[in-house]
Amino acid sequence: MHDYFETWKFKHPQPEDMRKTMEESSGKNLSWLFDDLIQTTNHIDYKIMSVRLMKAGSLVKVKNVGQVNGPITLNVFKDSILIETVWVEPGVEEIKIKSNRSQFTRLVIDDSKNIPEVNRGNNTWTNKFLFPKIEPLKFEFLIGDNETKRTNVFWTPSIGGNLYDGLLIGAAFHNMGIPFKPFQYFVAPQFSFGRKNIAGMSEFSYTFLPKQNVRISRIGLSLKNFGSDDSTGSFLTIAPYWSLKLGGRGNAKPTSHSILIQTIFSRLNKEAILTEQIGAFGEYIYSVNLPDHIFNFKLRGEYMQTKSNSDNVARFLASSTYKYRFLKNKSERWLELRANFGNIFLYNNSTGVGNNYRMSMSGARGNQDLFMEEYNLGRYETSGIWSQQRMSNFGNFSSTSDFGSSSFWMASTNLFTQIPHIPKIIGVFADFGAFYDGATVHSMYNAGIGIRLSGILSISFPFVQSSNMGTDIFTNYQNKIRFTLKLNPVNKGILNQILN
Structure with missing residues (x-):
């Protein structure tokens, strides 16, 4: 820095002038710093692969599993005392240290944490046989930082419930601390007081950070086991998935492209009937995020097959959502406009206790959630308050009406706007849609007031609806109130998104 100051004092240097001065003073190529580390989102990640005894000292093999080929330091410890430090130039993978294995207890890459590494869990090698x-296990309540000298396990009590399991009490264990680890897990076993049995959910995933074309790639496995009716009924789902966030590692952009591919095996035991299904879906999402404008476009293809008979369904779904911030001061308010389309081109669905393959203008009930994507309080209910929980898909009408069910096609438009001068959780909605029942194209509409809480809970109170949805909307009005609930922490890494 002294050379840089003396050369450019009272002048106007450019960024490239600093690079030139630093490279001339050090005699080294610093492209790893100026081209990779500063100008991109490429990450640094070195790991210790092995340690081999030599006649004099030891040979340590390291591997660059990141995207920046920069220098590192290797620190050698005897218990807590630093006995040796070796500077490792870029590209060097075999390091000779003076100490033999009887003289040190631990090797650490960058123990002083001067390097912005994304994963320090692979930086330590301890001198033990197995x-x-x-590193030694350390249990910690709720969440914390992933320490380099410990294998952190975070835990918290968990409580939940649904109509079939009753009260659910257990504990959740995970390693989703800061900084994140490539391998992550979330395991939440619970005891069902209703079924007197074990229930719960879990997810295991591994995240890759490729250098080109893909920003994030994650493979994972989601598991769920909950009740389905009485003490003997339950469902089990096993859902492997692969998610991708496309794009390079240059400057951040307001646009993003993501892909999700998921398969599923589900086993439902309900009313003493066993139903097994296999299926898959692929989903593409394009998003634009600007200060006053948000746009989201989603394409999705689904297939589901019942193993015991010929029941199956194949369908195509599309939706686009545009949000506009029409008030930009402290009392900001948003307007949301959404369009939906769905088409079923393969359909065989016999009557029974299994899932319903039809589309619903009011969004999927629990038994239409073929891939068990949302936490449902009464998944297999067709009447009563628990049947009024719907998903925000298909026609996405803010209604609980059974009118608008189709095994052919449907299209709809949804409008929601927040209201100025009252709490922003309250807004008004209006829905318009049409569907084909195999003989006639029907149109329908409704409107009312809605409450939305942080994308987790929404409650809709319809006050106007088309006559084909019911002649008297206020008769048994409590049955017309629709709600959505998004409390599924494991599927597609939702908990990971919250914590990281």
Whole structure:
């Protein structure tokens, strides 16, 4: 820095002038710093692969599993005392240290944490016979930082419930601390007081950070087991998935492209009937996020097959959502306009206790949630308050009307706007749609007031609806109130998105 100051004092240097001065003073190529680390989102990640005894000292093999080929330091410890430090130039993978294995207890890459590494869990090698790369376990309540010298396990009590399991009490264990680890898990076993049995959910995933074309790639496995009716009924789902966030690692952009591919095996035991299904879906999402404008476009294809008979469905779904911030001061308010389309081109669905393959203008009930994507309080209910929980898909009408069910096609438009001068959780909605029942195209509409809480809970109170949805909307009005609930922490890494 002294050379840089003396050369450019009272002048107007450019960024490239600093680079030139630093490279001339150090005699080294610093492209890893100026081209990779500063100008991109490429990440640094080195890991210790192995340690081999030599006649004099030891040979340590390291591997660059990141995207920046920069220098590192290797620190050698005897218990808590630093006995040796080796500077490792970019590209060097084998490091000779003076100490032999009887003289040190631990090797650490960058123990002083001068390097902005994304994963320090692979930086430590301990001198022990079994599992030298695994640090001692440390249990910690709720969440914390992933320490380099510990294998952190975070835990918290968990409580939940649904109509079939009754009260659910257990504990959740995970490693989703800061900084994130490529391998992540979330395990939440619970005891069902209603069924007197074990229930719960879990997810395991591994995240890759490729250098080109893909920003984030994640493979994972989601598991769920909950009740379905009485003490003997339950469902089990096993859902492997692969998610991608496309794009390079240059400057951040307001646009994003993401892809999700998921398969599922589900086993439903309900009313003493066993139903097994296999299926898959692919989903593409394009998003634009600007200060006053948000746009989201989603394409999705689904297939589901019942193993015991010929029941199956294949369908195509599309939706686009535009949000505009029409008030930009402290009392900001948003207007949302959404369009939906769905088409079923393969359909065989016999009557029974299994899932309903038809589309619903009011969004999927629990038994239409073929891929078990949302936490449902009464998944297999067709009447009563728990049947009024719907998903924000298909026609997405803010209604609980059974009118508008189709095994062919449907299209709809949804409008929601927040109201100025009252709490922003309150807004008005209006829905318009049409569907084909195999003989006639029907149109329908409704409107009312809605409450939305942080994208987790929404409650809709319709006050106007078309006559084909019911002649008297206020008769048994409590049955017309629709709600959505998004409390599924594991599927597609939702908890991971919250914590990281």
